[in-house]
Amino acid sequence: MQPRNMSMSGVVDLAAVKAAQEAKSKAEQARAEAARQGGGGAVTPASLVIDVDEAGFEQDVLQRSTEVPVVIDFWAEWCEPCKQLSPLLERLAVEYNGRFVLAKIDVDANQMLMQQFGVQGIPAVFAVVAGQALPLFQGAAAEAQIRGTLDQLVQVAEQRFGLTGLTVDPDAAPGASPAAQEVPAGPYDALLEAAVQALDAGDFGGAVQAYKNVLADDPGNTEAKLGLAQAELLHRVQGLDPQKVRQDAAEKPADVAAQIAGADLDLVGGHVEDAFGRLIDTVRLTAGDDRDAVRLRLLELFEVVGADDPRVVAARRALARALF
Numbered sequence: 285m286q287p288r289n290m291s292m293s294g295v296v297d298l299a300a301v302k303a304a305q306e307a308k309s310k311a312e313q314a315r316a317e318a319a320r321q322g323g324g325g326a327v328t329p330a331s332l333v334i335d336v337d338e339a340g341f342e343q344d345v346l347q348r349s350t351e352v353p354v355v356i357d358f359w360a361e362w363c364e365p366c367k368q369l370s371p372l373l374e375r376l377a378v379e380y381n382g383r384f385v386l387a388k389i390d391v392d393a394n395q396m397l398m399q400q401f402g403v404q405g406i407p408a409v410f411a412v413v414a415g416q417a418l419p420l421f422q423g424a425a426a427e428a429q430i431r432g433t434l435d436q437l438v439q440v441a442e443q444r445f446g447l448t449g450l451t452v453d454p455d456a457a458p459g460a461s462p463a464a465q466e467v468p469a470g471p472y473d474a475l476l477e478a479a480v481q482a483l484d485a486g487d488f489g490g491a492v493q494a495y496k497n498v499l500a501d502d503p504g505n506t507e508a509k510l511g512l513a514q515a516e517l518l519h520r521v522q523g524l525d526p527q528k529v530r531q532d533a534a535e536k537p538a539d540v541a542a543q544i545a546g547a548d549l550d551l552v553g554g555h556v557e558d559a560f561g562r563l564i565d566t567v568r569l570t571a572g573d574d575r576d577a578v579r580l581r582l583l584e585l586f587e588v589v590g591a592d593d594p595r596v597v598a599a600r601r602a603l604a605r606a607l608f
Contacts, residue, residue: 326453382450
């Protein structure tokens, strides 16, 4: 897997659409497997900071990220700012008590990883959650800013991907497995799994129906709501001619159908701000039923990205200004 091509919360590509559902399942399977193998159930504080190289990246970062967010610190011995940032990140990794793991990568010894992540300068800090990567910040940063970024990371990991972190025990044996706890099957697990399988097979209509079946009995099911919004988005864009859609959207700025289709394609392509901005601009140009249709589609796209995403928060404010 190439880290540079991964995506994260709010960037909706075909690989990320079902990540929330799959990550939860993978995390539960990993904990259950650790239990069957007699894992100690906890890790030591020292194991929250690890050195990673190219050979161990798959296991130490990608696989581990299905259980806990992995923060990556790209550093080098000659980098003076790194000597200030790295100890701070190490201290915070211990302080956050298993909510994330810090992976330190020496860029001099791991040029390939540096290139794959598109690192232009160091220090550079990324995160990988459920196999998906995103940049956090580059260069020196104040501790308060770093804490805010980490807080948002662990919140997204828990709410969108079901990753609640590791159990830390100072007395645990070195190398112990993460907390292993069997999670009882929920009443809708079979239907949710059917929806994920339908997404895997490209049967977006089937996935939509499976999620609707869950919501018919449990209207508040968060996982089904998110899955339905994503499946409906993919179902809508399936079969569209992207070139024609984009041409129509460019030539007809006040055409509601053209702008809605263009926003759907923007979001599937990962252009979140473009999708939101397109529809907010259309709200300003329309009125009555047309405006309502655009507003409702924008709210649906907010569901796909996630209510806590800062781009959604900003877009909600912009929508309010456009409406009132």
